[in-house]
Amino acid sequence: MGGRYARVVVDVPNARVDRHFDYMIPDRLAGVVQPGSRVLVPFGPRSVSGFVVGQSDAPEVAEVRDILDCVRDSPPIPEDLLEVATWMSRTYLCLLVEALRAMVPSGTKVESSRTVSLKVGPKLARAVRLVPGAGDPEALVQSLSRRSPAQAAIVHALLERGREITRAELLGTMGYSASALNSLVRSGIVERVDVTVERDPFRGLPVEHTAPPELSPDQAAAVAKLEAAMDSGGGVVVVHGVTSSGKTEVYLRMLERSVRMGRQGIMLVPDISLTPQMVDRVRGRFGRRVAVLHSALGAGERLDEWARIRRGDADVVVGARSAVFAPVPRLGVIVVDEEHDTSYKQDESPRYHAVEVAEWRASRAGALVILGSATPSVETYYRSEIGVYGRIELLKRIDDRPLPDVHVVDMRAELKSGNRSIFSRRLQAHLAERLASGQQAILFMNRRGFSTFVLCRDCGYVVTCPNCDVSLTYHARMPAMTCHYCNHTTPVPDICPSCGGERIRYFGAGTEKIEDEVKKLFPEARVARMDVDTTRRKGAHREILTSFRTGRVDVLVGTQMVAKGLDFPSVTLVGVVSADTALNLPDFRASERTFQLIAQVAGRSGRGPVRGVVIVQTYNPTHYSITTASHHDYRRFYEQEVAARFETGFPPARELLRVLVSAEDEPSAARAAGAIAAVCRDRAAGHDVSVEVVGPAPAPIERIAGKFRWQVLLLAADGCALREVAVKGVRESGCAGRKAGVTITMNVNPQSIL
Numbered sequence: 001m002g003g004r005y006a007r008v009v010v011d012v013p014n015a016r017v018d019r020h021f022d023y024m025i026p027d028r029l030a031g032v033v034q035p036g037s038r039v040l041v042p043f044g045p046r047s048v049s050g051f052v053v054g055q056s057d058a059p060e061v062a063e064v065r066d067i068l069d070c071v072r073d074s075p076p077i078p079e080d081l082l083e084v085a086t087w088m089s090r091t092y093l094c095l096l097v098e099a100l101r102a103m104v105p106s107g108t109k110v111e112s113s114r115t116v117s118l119k120v121g122p123k124l125a126r127a128v129r130l131v132p133g134a135g136d137p138e139a140l141v142q143s144l145s146r147r148s149p150a151q152a153a154i155v156h157a158l159l160e161r162g163r164e165i166t167r168a169e170l171l172g173t174m175g176y177s178a179s180a181l182n183s184l185v186r187s188g189i190v191e192r193v194d195v196t197v198e199r200d201p202f203r204g205l206p207v208e209h210t211a212p213p214e215l216s217p218d219q220a221a222a223v224a225k226l227e228a229a230m231d232s233g234g235g236v237v238v239v240h241g242v243t244s245s246g247k248t249e250v251y252l253r254m255l256e257r258s259v260r261m262g263r264q265g266i267m268l269v270p271d272i273s274l275t276p277q278m279v280d281r282v283r284g285r286f287g288r289r290v291a292v293l294h295s296a297l298g299a300g301e302r303l304d305e306w307a308r309i310r311r312g313d314a315d316v317v318v319g320a321r322s323a324v325f326a327p328v329p330r331l332g333v334i335v336v337d338e339e340h341d342t343s344y345k346q347d348e349s350p351r352y353h354a355v356e357v358a359e360w361r362a363s364r365a366g367a368l369v370i371l372g373s374a375t376p377s378v379e380t381y382y383r384s385e386i387g388v389y390g391r392i393e394l395l396k397r398i399d400d401r402p403l404p405d406v407h408v409v410d411m412r413a414e415l416k417s418g419n420r421s422i423f424s425r426r427l428q429a430h431l432a433e434r435l436a437s438g439q440q441a442i443l444f445m446n447r448r449g450f451s452t453f454v455l456c457r458d459c460g461y462v463v464t465c466p467n468c469d470v471s472l473t474y475h476a477r478m479p480a481m482t483c484h485y486c487n488h489t490t491p492v493p494d495i496c497p498s499c500g501g502e503r504i505r506y507f508g509a510g511t512e513k514i515e516d517e518v519k520k521l522f523p524e525a526r527v528a529r530m531d532v533d534t535t536r537r538k539g540a541h542r543e544i545l546t547s548f549r550t551g552r553v554d555v556l557v558g559t560q561m562v563a564k565g566l567d568f569p570s571v572t573l574v575g576v577v578s579a580d581t582a583l584n585l586p587d588f589r590a591s592e593r594t595f596q597l598i599a600q601v602a603g604r605s606g607r608g609p610v611r612g613v614v615i616v617q618t619y620n621p622t623h624y625s626i627t628t629a630s631h632h633d634y635r636r637f638y639e640q641e642v643a644a645r646f647e648t649g650f651p652p653a654r655e656l657l658r659v660l661v662s663a664e665d666e667p668s669a670a671r672a673a674g675a676i677a678a679v680c681r682d683r684a685a686g687h688d689v690s691v692e693v694v695g696p697a698p699a700p701i702e703r704i705a706g707k708f709r710w711q712v713l714l715l716a717a718d719g720c721a722l723r724e725v726a727v728k729g730v731r732e733s734g735c736a737g738r739k740a741g742v743t744i745t746m747n748v749n750p751q752s753i754l
């Protein structure tokens, strides 16, 4: 405890300085600098910010400099989170400083001036809008789309939004081009304005206080088991419950119990803007004692919430992945809803998995982790099978409502019998029936845009991205073709760029096309579309869901956004327009993703008193993902899938580590990957546990955003050996660092290996 010296990790993301350095705490900062404080220190000729990770009485080196200043307007990072950071850097092979950054509210940067303070988001933000009276914007989009699709896209975005958009959002989140924006400003179509940054979108909304319902016998049994686990020191328990079995009510009871015991609870949801209903339910129960960590919070608001949580003034914290780092003083329970969701794994450094962090944090705090899902990930369920995790099953829906009837339609047969529509006759008939009887339907299509590729009938040319190894998607609303990886946008060709032929055809339906087809078949139907393109604007998602809930929309078309957590009792039909989009991906989780998507989206049907129907359209009607999902048979799916994983040796049979090498030119990427694989093989041979090295090979998507990608996969039952071999491989191959334009990333148990 205490000490005149502080151990500081400087905020410089470089492996060579990624350790602590000793600094003297000057008298004027005595008692202010503590473990977890953010400080300003001299570092070489510069002064840099850093994190205090410990204190000592004796420095490790002879010459020690003074800490210059310490941030006072934010409390220090709690010590348990400093430990989480250390653990993360070892587990996910990231820099310690990257892990420490994850512990503080994002967007807070230490600023040095006369006194140091955290610089948080400005109250005013730079924004742009269409100049009023600059001409008919629809006509502008048309005329610009040929000359400059990038400019047309911006005008279109502003038009859709109907008011100003901040530059940060337009160029950052939405990814439009700065030069196109500047041209629009120069030509007087768009003008710059300052806007005040919006506040927490939930703060203004009233909280409807809800009384807890009486638990069903199954729920009561689940709660009793979870309470017993909580009382005996925590651990991890899987709550495997079919959709609408009342899992959320079980979570709420356990959060309440943790609060009664004077502890705090964290509830993780896949994407908070996609789950407004869930946030409403938690707020309905806990009112103002809920802290909601939302990406739409400004940096200042985020800092305020962080400090409030740190003081213990919030009983329950709700948020996406990074809320697992909420600085609650006494952790009682962490609930992970839809635990199978891929968003719990961060795909940039630090590449942590929130479930693993939750498990580690809870084990230190004696807290309980609840992993809830109707479709647990194969890895999670496997751990419950071998007794590492506990497991509770909720196999019936609330009020004994039946699970929906699922019909699998073989689209090959449809084609043979002359139906060329993207909707089978059965789906059309069911849609007609719902519309006639005033019930609602959801149509699920896991691809946005109008068509996923554009092909020349004469020469077979497919319009592809110049920067990526993928075809461009045609967006009819823009209208333009864009790349879903790098946002490259170009006009739609009317003659083939390769042979000059005029027979350009569109293939592979996306959500826009589904929307149009429904309107064509049922002109009287009110249709809404929910995908990334229609929900860019803040609040748009909530608006679409509200129109659907209040019956102003009959048919909701959407991507996996509609598969998550929606509870609309009058939806009695779900159509999975193509079950095959994920099935054919060259990834070991392709079958699992397909099963999960079908089961989750099917679960949106028949949640009210009327029995639901699900129509699954597929070209692979006998694939086990599809047959088991159509029978709501998780167990049979799991058994087939886990057997396949043990045959191939992928998780959960062994742990997987992917080394991805990317470079501007293919030979550099291939050469570096080859060198890494060779050292890994050499190290693996000398190891006493078996580590398999696969590759080097080009990644399934060989190029993204102009970078060629090669990979080496390592598989081992022992995670330590796996990491050791990979780290040595990268280090000793001489390819480490970013020299020669080669970027190397290591990802432990990646969610996808595309």
Ligand code: ADP
Binding pocket: 213, 214, 215, 216, 219, 241, 242, 243, 244, 245, 246, 247, 248, 249, 250, 398, 567
């Ligand atoms: P899940 O999270 O498993 O999908 P929910 O918790 O959303 O299920 O429950 C489904 C529906 O049943 C919700 O509308 C919820 O309000 C309702 N419900 C849950 N538990 C009960 C209960 N014990 N009594 C009455 N209604 C309940």
Ligand code: ZN
Binding pocket: 465, 466, 467, 468, 483, 484, 485, 486, 487, 488, 705
């Ligand atoms: Zn691209």
